[in-house]
Each structure stands twice: as structure tokens, then as C-alpha cells.
Amino acid sequence: MKKTTFILALPLLLAACSSNNADADFQKQLKQVAELGTVEGKINKVFALNDEDYSWLGNRTEIYECKATVKAGIDMDKFNSEKVNTDGDKITIELPEPEIFSYNITPDEIREIFSDIGTLRSNFSEKEREDVFQAAEVEIKGDEDIRNSILKEAKESAKTFFEVLLRQNGYNTININFEN
Amino acid sequence: MTKGIVKKVILAACAIAIIIGYACYAKFFKKSTTEMVSISQSIEEMKKISEFCTANYFQGVMVMDSMPGILLGYNKIVMTANGQIRAGFDLSQMETESVGDTLKITLQPAKILDTIVNPSGFKTITESGSWSHQRTTKLKNKARGEIAKLAVNDGVLTAAKENGIKLLTAMFSSFGFDNVEITVNQKQ
Numbered sequence: 001m002k003k004t005t006f007i008l009a010l011p012l013l014l015a016a017c018s019s020n021n022a023d024a025d026f027q028k029q030l031k032q033v034a035e036l037g038t039v040e041g042k043i044n045k046v047f048a049l050n051d052e053d054y055s056w057l058g059n060r061t062e063i064y065e066c067k068a069t070v071k072a073g074i075d076m077d078k079f080n081s082e083k084v085n086t087d088g089d090k091i092t093i094e095l096p097e098p099e100i101f102s103y104n105i106t107p108d109e110i111r112e113i114f115s116d117i118g119t120l121r122s123n124f125s126e127k128e129r130e131d132v133f134q135a136a137e138v139e140i141k142g143d144e145d146i147r148n149s150i151l152k153e154a155k156e157s158a159k160t161f162f163e164v165l166l167r168q169n170g171y172n173t174i175n176i177n178f179e180n
Numbered sequence: 181m182t183k184g185i186v187k188k189v190i191l192a193a194c195a196i197a198i199i200i201g202y203a204c205y206a207k208f209f210k211k212s213t214t215e216m217v218s219i220s221q222s223i224e225e226m227k228k229i230s231e232f233c234t235a236n237y238f239q240g241v242m243v244m245d246s247m248p249g250i251l252l253g254y255n256k257i258v259m260t261a262n263g264q265i266r267a268g269f270d271l272s273q274m275e276t277e278s279v280g281d282t283l284k285i286t287l288q289p290a291k292i293l294d295t296i297v298n299p300s301g302f303k304t305i306t307e308s309g310s311w312s313h314q315r316t317t318k319l320k321n322k323a324r325g326e327i328a329k330l331a332v333n334d335g336v337l338t339a340a341k342e343n344g345i346k347l348l349t350a351m352f353s354s355f356g357f358d359n360v361e362i363t364v365n366q367k368q
Contacts (some may be wrong), residue, residue, distance in 0.1 A: 027238065028238065029237070029238040033343075062313075071229070084355060102266060146223055161230055174326070
């Protein structure tokens with residue numbers, strides 16, 4: 001009897017063990033922010049998924065092109081209103097240094113542009129592609145030259161934004177500085 | 181003479197069998213190391229924007245897809261997606277009018293600025309069968325859509341609107357405007 005119960009319960013036990021509850025436990029969060037985006041940059045990256053093992057059995061290569069959208073600007077949460085000086089139609093403000101707010105790589109913007117999988121080789125699994133796409137994302141986010149170019153542009157753009165806004169609203173002499 | 185030919189044929193057959201066997205082993209069982217080879221990376225374009233993101237929403241979903249297997253049953257893929265929704269105002273459509281020390285601001289409704297689920301946000305939980313990049317891209321887009329829907333249902337746009345009004349009022353007050361009146365249009 002005990003044996004029969006155990007056999008009947010076994011599939012249920014196995015199912016319970018195989019479901020990954022930790023992964024399904026998502027943390028929902030709603031956060032208030034004050035991110036004034038002043039520049040949007042598009043980064044283009046071309047990379048290959050390559051498998052050199054067993055190359056004598058045939059090629060196993062795919063090439064992808066991906067585009068990442070980067071947004072940067074001023075975090076107005078860090079803006080100190082005490083660093084604003086007004087005198088008649090003159091205004092001086094000090095803004096925080098620009099920051100990168102987001103990198104966005106949408107699934108549609110990762111396009112396969114070349115594929116060479118030999119007959120004796122298997123297709124890339126989603127897990128393999130996932131690892132490689134994640135490595136590409138890390139490289140995009142870690143590119144200091146690109147980051148600096150976008151931040152430089154964000155600074156100029158923020159300056160223009162505030163100059164136009166303040167001029168439209170009665171200020172004629174506008175000085176915009178950035179915190180060091 | 182015949183014996184020699186038979187011996188050679190058997191040897192050749194054995195060699196072919198070994199190669200085919202190893203190929204099958206490599207194709208179906210042996211894990212190989214896939215690596216990412218970077219070919220190029222550059223900035224394609226840059227443009228000025230005036231977006232004020234006032235609410236960030238983080239959420240995860242689980243999505244799955246299935247298709248008939250080659251022989252029997254179904255092939256299945258299950259993945260989780262953890263993403264971010266950025267919501268706020270497009271300030272390029274903001275209208276301002278100063279009357280004395282009062283500043284009147286009209287904004288278009290708060291909207292979703294970005295739905296972000298980067299490759300690092302996806303995790304394949306189970307995968308059976310062979311899934312094309314095009315098919316998994318569709319599944320990933322479904323996950324993005326679900327996260328955006330949850331964000332709207334959980335009030336991200338209301339939070340973005342309320343926080344945006346509060347922040348813009350404080351910002352313009354610090355620029356010397358004693359009275360700041362903000363109106364948000366109902367429909368775009």
C-alpha cells in the first residue's frame with residue numbers, strides 16, 4: 001500500500017522539484033524618479049556566435065547586428081535649488097553632471113544577418129544565444145568611448161534645453177554651469 | 181586477394197562508422213563552447229530629446245511557447261523576463277506662458293517612454309527542440325508587451341503624472357516663478 005502511494009505521488013514530487021519557483025518570484029517595484037533625458041544615442045554592434053569545437057565536422061557560426069538605444073541627461077533629483085541665483089532678468093543655475101539613464105536593446109533590434117551551420121552540426125540553442133547576447137550587452141555598456149561621447153552630448157543638449165526654456169520665460173542673461 | 185579487399189572494406193566501414201558516431205555524439209550530446217566574437221561597435225546616430233521620466237516600474241513575467249516535435253509530443257521553451265518601464269512626459273511638446281510672476285505650463289499626457297528588457301533580463305528556464313531566433317524574438321516581444329500592460333494596470337502613468345507635476349512645480353519655483361500652474365491635457 002505504502003509502495004503504491006509512493007509510486008503514485010512520485011510524478012507530483014518530481015514536478016514540484018522541477019518547477020523553478022525562485023525564478024517565478026518577481027519583484028514588482030514602482031519608483032519615483034526625475035530623469036531629464038536630453039540625448040538619445042543609437043549604438044550599432046555586429047558580433048558573431050562562434051563555435052570552434054569540432055570545426056572539422058562543419059561550421060557553426062551566426063552573425064548578428066544589434067542596435068542599442070542609450071538615453072542620457074540630468075538627474076533632477078540631484079539638482080540643488082539653492083544653487084540658483086536670479087537677479088532681474090539674469091539667472092545662473094548649476095546642474096548636476098549628466099548621467100546615462102538607460103540602455104535599451106529590444107529583441108527586434110537583434111537581427112541575424114548571417115548563418116552557417118554545417119549539416120553535421122546542431123543549431124544554436126536559445127541558451128547559447130542568450131549567453132552571447134548578454135556578453136554583447138556587457139561590451140556595449142562597458143564601452144567608455146561611447147559613454148563619454150554620449151555624456152558630452154547630453155551636457156550640451158541640457159544646456160540648450162534650459163537656455164531655451166528660461167529665455168522663453170523672461171530671462172535674457174542665462175548662465176548654466178555643471179557641478180564638478 | 182578477395183580476403184584483402186574484404187578486410188579493406190571492413191576497415192573503411194569501421195572508419196566511416198566512427199566518424200558518423202562521433203558526429204552524432206558531438207551534435208546531440210557533447211556540449212561545445214560558444215563564444216561571442218565582436219566584429220564592430222560604433223555610435224550610429226545621436227539626437228537631442230527633451231523627455232522627463234518621472235516613474236520607473238520594474239516587473240518580471242514568465243512566457244512560454246510550444247510547437248509539435250519531429251517525432252512525438254511537443255517542444256517547449258519557457259523563459260522569464262525582468263524588465264523596466266520608464267514613464268513620463270515629452271517636454272518638447274510642453275507649452276509655457278508667463279504672466280507676471282505666474283507661469284502657466286501645459287503638458288501632453290504622461291506616456292510610456294521606454295519598455296526595457298535587455299538580453300540580461302531574459303533567462304531561458306527550459307528548452308526542448310530547436311528554436312529559431314525569429315520565433316524566440318516573438319516570444320520576447322510578448323513578454324515585453326505583458327510587462328508594459330502590467331505597468332499601466334499598476335498605475336505607472338498616474339504615478340508619472342503626479343510626480344511630474346510635483347517636480348516641475350518645484351523646478352520652476354526655484355527658477356523664480358512664485359506661482360506655477362500646470363495643466364495636463366487629457367488626450368494627446
